[in-house]
Amino acid sequence: MAKIIVVTSGKGGVGKTTSSAAIGTGLALAGHKTVIVDFDIGLRNLDLIMGCERRVVYDFVNVINGEANLKQTLIKDKRVDNLFILPASQTRDKDALTKDGVERVLTELAKEFDFILCDSPAGIESGAMMALYFADEAVVVTNPEVSSVRDSDRILGMLSSKSRRAEQGLDGIKEHLLLTRYNPERVQKGEMLSVEDVKEILAIELIGVIPESQAVLNASNSGQPVIMDKDSDAGQAYLDTVQRLLGETVPFRFLTVEKKGFIKRIFGG
Amino acid sequence: MYNAAEAVIIIAKALNFMSEHSLELKGSLFPLSVLHCTDVSVSTLEPLLSAKLAQAPGFFYQAPIVLNLQDCQQVPDFVALKHLFVDLKLVLVGVTGASPTIKAAAQQAGLAALQAGKTTSAKTNEAPQAAVSPQQLAPSTMDSKIVEQTVRSGQQIYAKGADLIIKGAVGAGAEVIADGNIHIYGSLRGKAIAGASGDTSKRIYCFNMQAELISVAGNYWLSDSLQGEFWGKPACIKLQDDTLVISELV
Ligand SMILES: Nc1ncnc2c1ncn2[C@@H]1O[C@H](COP(=O)(O)OP(=O)(O)OP(=O)(O)O)[C@@H](O)[C@H]1O
Ligand SMILES: [Mg+2]
Numbered sequence: 153m154a155k156i157i158v159v160t161s162g163k164g165g166v167g168k169t170t171s172s173a174a175i176g177t178g179l180a181l182a183g184h185k186t187v188i189v190d191f192d193i194g195l196r197n198l199d200l201i202m203g204c205e206r207r208v209v210y211d212f213v214n215v216i217n218g219e220a221n222l223k224q225t226l227i228k229d230k231r232v233d234n235l236f237i238l239p240a241s242q243t244r245d246k247d248a249l250t251k252d253g254v255e256r257v258l259t260e261l262a263k264e265f266d267f268i269l270c271d272s273p274a275g276i277e278s279g280a281m282m283a284l285y286f287a288d289e290a291v292v293v294t295n296p297e298v299s300s301v302r303d304s305d306r307i308l309g310m311l312s313s314k315s316r317r318a319e320q321g322l323d324g325i326k327e328h329l330l331l332t333r334y335n336p337e338r339v340q341k342g343e344m345l346s347v348e349d350v351k352e353i354l355a356i357e358l359i360g361v362i363p364e365s366q367a368v369l370n371a372s373n374s375g376q377p378v379i380m381d382k383d384s385d386a387g388q389a390y391l392d393t394v395q396r397l398l399g400e401t402v403p404f405r406f407l408t409v410e411k412k413g414f415i416k417r418i419f420g421g
Numbered sequence: 422m423y424n425a426a427e428a429v430i431i432i433a434k435a436l437n438f439m440s441e442h443s444l445e446l447k448g449s450l451f452p453l454s455v456l457h458c459t460d461v462s463v464s465t466l467e468p469l470l471s472a473k474l475a476q477a478p479g480f481f482y483q484a485p486i487v488l489n490l491q492d493c494q495q496v497p498d499f500v501a502l503k504h505l506f507v508d509l510k511l512v513l514v515g516v517t518g519a520s521p522t523i524k525a526a527a528q529q530a531g532l533a534a535l536q537a538g539k540t541t542s543a544k545t546n547e548a549p550q551a552a553v554s555p556q557q558l559a560p561s562t563m564d565s566k567i568v569e570q571t572v573r574s575g576q577q578i579y580a581k582g583a584d585l586i587i588k589g590a591v592g593a594g595a596e597v598i599a600d601g602n603i604h605i606y607g608s609l610r611g612k613a614i615a616g617a618s619g620d621t622s623k624r625i626y627c628f629n630m631q632a633e634l635i636s637v638a639g640n641y642w643l644s645d646s647l648q649g650e651f652w653g654k655p656a657c658i659k660l661q662d663d664t665l666v667i668s669e670l671v
Contacts, residue, residue, distance in 0.1 A: 302593055302594060303574075305575075306575045355589065
């Protein structure tokens with residue numbers, strides 16, 4: 153049975169696309185056949201972060217409108233086996249997605265894939281609602297600041313009332329909190345909310361904490377998901393996150409201010 | 422001496438007939454607010470009612486109201502009353518407890534004559550001051566609405582004529598409203614409004630007080646007034662002599 157996971161946040165620019173790309177790649181690296189679906193119609197950028205923007209021929213809206221089939225449209229990742237991208241259209245607006253159309257495409261994908269990851273647009277309008285409607289699980293991407301936490305709370309309300317599972321009275325969507333752009337130094341100074349603060353407010357299970365990292369910017373510039381940069385802090389944090397998503401218990405890292413190294417302690421730094 | 426919040430459930434006679442045009446007339450239960458005042462002249466009612474409405478702006482907007490006329494000897498000016506209700510953005514739907522003459526006049530003015538439920542039929546010739554104690558409201562307010570999860574930002578929950586029990590938290594930007602008491606077993610970060618239809622005996626209990634706003638029967642405090650001793654602690658809020666008081670939950 154394919155699992156449909158929406159990556160959502162309410163607030164824009166918190167790291168949904170970065171996380172979709174990283175988690176999708178991580179699931180595929182772990183041997184699960186995975187497709188990442190870009191729901192951000194009009195603002196295509198999952199393909200940029202995945203480095204496949206020059207290979208887009210058809211898109212999600214073409215498939216919904218019957219202008220192309222999935223086989224023609226899905227882009228197979230060149231680096232990782234089992235990984236596919238269903239790109240968004242840059243030329244349509246968000247209303248091009250219909251519930252029936254999305255359901256048809258997801259049902260067809262579900263026959264082929266183990267994981268269907270839906271990269272949601274920001275906001276709480278129809279595009280975001282469409283991305284979360286069919287989800288079995290949700291990764292709620294949140295930055296450690298009040299406005300982002302508030303929007304995540306809002307999205308959690310939508311997940312529990314506006315989704316297919318809610319409307320049909322099925323078991324609720326499994327909700328995971330992914331804290332991104334976490335900066336322990338700024339938390340220590342009281343400029344940002346701590347992991348504990350956010351956990352307490354949102355009251356859902358924590359699936360990962362991704363540190364604020366230069367590696368993310370490097371990765372997106374080179375069109376390679378940051379999880380493939382295995383030496384980087386953000387890459388490792390995403391690897392941990394994927395393992396947790398697959399049911400393993402992994403301790404959290406990168407939560408505290410790094411202590412100065414031995415050399416630095418002796419010689420100052 | 423008057424009680425705008427007397428929620429009475431009207432039991433309409435079940436009347437169910439169908440024709441080839443498939444008309445359906447069914448009995449249903451609707452919560453209505455009953456207004457009880459010893460003097461129902463427009464000049465007396467107007468200032469009292471305006472003041473009451475001002476305490477909970479919005480809550481009675483276009484609310485259906487039934488006039489309790491059990492203490493009324495003379496036939497009121499129903500036409501003037503109807504105008505008054507329209508002006509105050511209320512909908513006067515009928516009268517209850519009226520003498521046969523008054524009832525006839527009400528019906529003449531296009532109002533329904535309603536048979537009160539248990540709440541008022543229990544009363545006979547009490548002094549007007551004793552009008553309906555909270556205990557007598559029991560049949561309509563004993564219900565409670567239970568919310569199993571956390572109420573999230575942007576969500577609004579209203580327990581009409583009932584207590585509201587919330588197992589989780591109430592997020593910032595969320596709103597929980599009850600005509601009865603409110604119990605919140607998580608943190609209260611949003612707004613909580615108890616006694617929404619004017620019952621001053623209602624209370625708010627929460628496990629962790631960090632509210633944006635709390636209100637009992639239209640008397641409210643914003644978060645600023647809540648900072649201090651009880652912030653972030655288990656607390657209870659009630660009305661005492663028209664003033665909100667907050668106390669520890671032990
Ligand atoms: N852990 C991180 N460290 C540093 N920068 C990050 C991190 N995560 C994301 N960013 C940066 O934040 C910006 C927004 O990221 P991203 O596009 O993934 O967000 P989004 O939620 O998908 O945005 P939108 O709402 O516009 O779709 C990008 O410039 C990205 O490089
Ligand atoms: Mg995005």
